[in-house]
Amino acid sequence: MSDLTLALDAMGGDFGPQVTVPASLQALERFPFLRLSIFGDQNAIKQYIPADFPHSNRLHIEHCSQIVTMNDRPLTAIRNRRESSMRKAIDMVQEGRASACVSAGNTGVLMAMAKLVLKTLPGIDRPALISTLPTLQNKPVYMLDLGANVSCDSDTLLQFAVMGSVVAQKINDINKPRISLLNVGEEAIKGNDVVKQTAELLKETCQLNYIGYIEGHQIFEGNTDVIVCDGFVGNISLKTTEGVANLLFEHLKQAANSSLLMRFLSFISTPFLKNVLCKVKPDQYNGASLLGLRGIVIKSHGNADQQAFFNAIKQAISEVEQRVPDRIQDSLESILLEKIC
Structure with a gap:
């Protein structure tokens, strides 16, 4: 397939870059068509990338000054974490520069931010x-x-x-x-x-x-x-x-x-x-999908290890290839509008 770009929140989850970055490198080695934009603290990210990593040309680090913590409330995070790795990764999907976002971060914040930025499909409230x-x-x-x-x-x-x-x-x-x-x-x-x-x-x-x-x-x-x-x-x-x-x-x-x-x-x-x-x-x-959005957002398990986060990246690739939001939208509106026999 043609080149595919994913936006990854490197700071989410229990282990952050310690897990997300090695999993990202594993994905780049596995999928030659894949390009990754990794959002987070660039110093924390770079320490897990070998100097001689052969696929660095398909890896882009975007430094973020903020992090969404597991204790952040959704409304507070929406107001005060606009420069966070999670928000910036979602923004990249909304801007059309990435086909999907993957994060292991705070579920409530991820849902709230994704709904705010990407919006839901017609007929879907949440x-x-x-x-x-x-x-x-x-x-x-x-x-x-x-x-x-x-x-x-x-x-x-x-x-x-x-x-x-x-x-x-x-x-x-x-x-x-x-x-x-x-x-x-x-x-x-x-x-x-x-x-x-x-x-x-x-x-x-x-x-x-x-x-x-x-x-x-x-x-x-x-x-x-x-x-x-x-x-x-x-x-x-x-x-x-x-x-x-x-x-x-x-x-x-x-x-x-x-x-x-x-x-x-x-x-x-x-x-x-x-x-x-x-x-x-x-x-x-595979990662859980935030279904019902106008874009693809995959939520990885919070305490995911490297293989589990890699699985979430694979899930994102699969949903992009299968055009999940488009397929849902094609079927969803008619079902909801004519749901009663």
């Missing part, structure tokens, strides 16, 4: 974080929202369902993707008022293939294609999964050191078990 999760049926399930909107009304959740359905259909070529609402039970009487109201709206929307409620333990079964929830529930679900995976890793380590027999058994089984557990670690998935 962007939503969407990502794929692995399932027992060896096919991914899309889940949204994963943390961009901690409180949603039924109309917003309906919009999430529409966006998730369009992505699953257009990107994964799924005919009439099955949509489920994450709830505390499968019975119609279960759930809060917002969930119940959303269920009624989905039932009345003939263009969507709504199949009912799904419980937390069913997320990974693979019996649905899109799972819809608010960002509070989605983020907790995702991070609980991460915590369980980490717990199992630690138990494996402890068991391996308990006896000579266990060390032998661990030596044989650990590679297989690690491969299985890695599939449910959130930082191993």
